Amino acid sequence: LRRMPISLTAMSNLRSEGVEVELAGNPMPNWRLAVSVAKATAEESDIGLPWITLVKEQSSRWAQNANLPVWNNESQTVKDKFQPLVNALHLMQASDGTKVQSAREWRVRATTRYSFREGWFKNAFVGASYIWSSENVVGFKQVTVLNTYPALGIGGTVQVADIENPYLGNPLTATDAFAGYSRKLFKGKIGWRVQLNVRNLLDKHD
Numbered sequence: 001l002r003r004m005p006i007s008l009t010a011m012s013n014l015r016s017e018g019v020e021v022e023l024a025g026n027p028m029p030n031w032r033l034a035v036s037v038a039k040a041t042a043e044e045s046d047i048g049l050p051w052i053t054l055v056k057e058q059s060s061r062w063a064q065n066a067n068l069p070v071w072n073n074e075s076q077t078v079k080d081k082f083q084p085l086v087n088a089l090h091l092m093q094a095s096d097g098t099k100v101q102s103a104r105e106w107r108v109r110a111t112t113r114y115s116f117r118e119g120w121f122k123n124a125f126v127g128a129s130y131i132w133s134s135e136n137v138v139g140f141k142q143v144t145v146l147n148t149y150p151a152l153g154i155g156g157t158v159q160v161a162d163i164e165n166p167y168l169g170n171p172l173t174a175t176d177a178f179a180g181y182s183r184k185l186f187k188g189k190i191g192w193r194v195q196l197n198v199r200n201l202l203d204k205h206d
Contacts, residue, residue, distance in 0.1 A: 011050070014100070016042035030115045038107045042100040047092040055089060059152050082152040090145060090160040101137035101166055108132045123183045128201075129176040137166040174200045 018040030026032050066079035113127035140161035147158045180195030 012047040013045045014042055016040060030117050032113045034111045036109045039105060041105060042103050044095060044100050045097045047096050052089060059149055063152055086147060086149050086152060086158055087160050089149065090158060094163050104133040104136045106134035124181045126179045131174045133172040135168045135171050138169040139167040141165040175202045177201045
């Protein structure tokens with residue numbers, strides 16, 4: 001039996017849409033506030049169709065040679081690859097045409113900036129932003145379903161991820177800060193500014 005490696009990429013179509021609303025104002029001439037709220041969703045379809053087609057075409061041949069070693073790992077047999085392959089294919093099929101749940105759907109950002117217009121700090125500015133992102137999916141509960149690839153010989157049912165019952169992670173929060181200085185040079189012909197940005201200022205880990 002001639003064994004040759006086959007490399008395939010599980011591609012898909014991804015369609016996303018969203019809306020963002022921003023409110024900004026100046027409570028004082030040198031103090032600015034802005035708040036934005038965004039919602040975005042993404043839908044994935046046609047997940048790994050060439051890969052699924054290949055598995056359906058070759059599964060009977062793989063099953064006939066289930067006890068042969070894998071071409072790049074002599075300690076594993078072809079059969080050892082069946083279970084994770086079937087699990088992945090069932091998850092791809094169940095996820096086809098559904099929302100990408102690992103993405104964070106909501107995002108809120110509030111930014112404040114204060115500019116000094118006189119005194120020792122004239123032309124300097126300081127500010128901060130608070131960012132909140134909603135929770136995302138980090139895993140799924142398991143459910144027993146009929147095996148749609150019985151030719152691979154791992155039983156009539158398989159345990160796969162239940163996309164209707166996800167495990168949710170925590171929302172993300174972050175605080176950014178910035179400070180800078182700006183002024184006009186050459187009689188106002190050129191604007192010049194330097195700015196320091198600190199991301200996730202309150203993070204407990206360096």
